[in-house]
Amino acid sequence: MADVAAARTQEPSPGQVFTDAFAAAGFSSCAEYDVTITDSLVSSRRKPRYPVRNMFKITDLSTEPRRCYWYETPRLPEDPEIPGGDLRRELTHRFGTAAVPDLLPTTAWVQVPTGLWQDPEAFASFIDYRLVMRLSAAENQAIIRGEGGLLNIPGIGRMTSAGPFTSTLLAACNEVEQTGGTADGLIINPHDYYLFLGEGHLIADLEQNGMFVVRTRLVDQGTAIVGDFGHGAQLFDAGRSTIRFAEPPPGTFAEPGVALTAEIHERVALSLYANFFVVSLWP
Secondary structure, X not given: OHHHHHHHHOOOOHHHHHHHHHHHHHHHOEEEEOOOHHHOOOOOOOOOOOOHHHHOEEEEOOOOOOOEEEEEEOOOOOOOOOOOOOOOHHHHOEEEEEEOOOOXXXXXXXXXXXXXXXXXXXXXXXXXXXXXXXXXHHXXXXXXXXXXXXXXXXXXXXXXXXXXXXXXXXXXXXXXXXXXXXXXXXXXXXXXXXXXXXXXXXXXXXXXXXXXXXXXXXXXXXEEEEEOHHHHEEEEEEEEEEEEEOOOOOOOOOOOOOEEEEEEEXXXXXXXXXXXXXXXXXX
């Protein structure tokens, strides 16, 4: 991770690339990137806050062309008993393949303060830390709540009871391991994250146990997503992005002005359906 961050500091940021294009073409500028720009910035914050995309194995279709992917789903009630399946649940799973789904566009808009483009450094900073950051928030929403997002993928389990455990988070982690996987990721609303911090050591214990925690308001308060993100899911990524001046859709801003838009194309796919749960956190 440190090596990747160090390498990115040597590359021009999305804002720098666009301001170079603006110097040449003015308000007709359109910058094309051969990367997904939500993965191109290095935060200077002392307190890291990771985007949801960092949970996933990224499959860049521009460099790793794929036609299909594999998956497995839990047994159906009518399936025959499999010897050893009571101990090793994965033995009872069904296997399948699916075509790589059509990637979906994610877009973000900002309105450029008048005259900001006259200062290339300020303009580049605005693109990097407002437009790209808004694109990252839109990406979080698409991955979690959008068409094809985690909450809209049929087959993900729901867990409302902690059973013998002190938390549904621990119960979900146990269920994933009882299926042969490892719950290595947690997506949680900041409201609940800080409630847990105030009540005890659960979040710290999970992180110390190797769980990657992403906090985002795009998960409803009182719920969280627990899963085996390392082996059980991937993010298909077009590996390209655009930033351009454009006319925003009606109602995007409170007043008229010069607008920029950024766009990427992605889609989530699950391989291990039994290794993901949407959990209810509080009784």
